[in-house]
């Protein structure tokens with residue numbers, strides 16, 4: 001890795017941290033079951049065992065951390081790590097409100113979780129790994145953290161769903177559309193498998209699920225999206241064109257509307273589960 005690549009990675013990490021810190025007050029709290037359904041499906045897919053230790057990388061407000069803590073039970077332990085302090089506070093609050101005593105939440109880097117080598121039975125990450133600038137370093141760290149035969153399970157977007165045209169509709173208004181990711185290792189099953197197998201993992205299982213996420217109407221979509229990573233898509237549109245971009249998005253959303261006006265967005269999610277050698 002060159003010095004420039006490392007510097008670019010650090011810049012990306014800082015940008016992600018500050019974005020999610022800004023989003024943390026309203027993230028996943030507008031009553032739309034988007035992150036929750038994906039996180040619960042991931043936790044089920046991870047096949048966590050009662051009494052085991054699980055680390056949730058990029059835990060956000062706790063969408064996967066909480067079901068993971070319940071799955072491992074009082075004899076087990078769940079640790080949530082997030083780079084954004086605001087998200088850690090949200091997750092901590094949720095854990096306290098639910099009275100879960102087997103959970104610890106801390107600020108940390110998902111690329112290098114600070115845990116004892118060989119001390120973790122499973123690592124889960126819902127909609128996180130594509131934010132990591134150095135996935136190879138992250139996989140090396142996960143292999144060190146996990147017990148032999150430990151599980152790594154994560155969710156990523158699979159594309160080819162209602163989000164692609166929506167994204168294209170809005171990014172048409174961006175002066176220079178965001179540059180393509182350099183390392184799109186998560187964009188196909190084969191690439192994911194190859195990446196994992198090159199870094200101490202085997203028995204790779206991958207499944208794709210189409211979740212229908214329902215918004216009561218277009219304004220509800222806009223409110224929700226403003227409190228997700230989508231905020232950066234809206235902010236990339238020059239201020240004077242944002243109304244036009246929103247109108248174009250509304251037109252697309254209307255094309256998906258049900259007779260009662262609700263909008264169902266098909267979201268294709270890829271679930272990956274693998275084990276250390």
Ligand SMILES: C[S@@+](CC[C@H](N)C(=O)[O-])C[C@H]1O[C@@H](n2cnc3c(N)ncnc32)[C@H](O)[C@@H]1O
Nearest residue numbers: 020035058059060063082083084109110126131
């Ligand atoms: C799309 S959110 C998903 C949050 C949560 N897993 C969920 O399903 O709702 C991505 C999360 O990953 C976190 N994140 C991104 N890069 C990270 C890194 N390098 N280390 C730790 N957390 C990171 C962000 O702060 C954010 O909370």
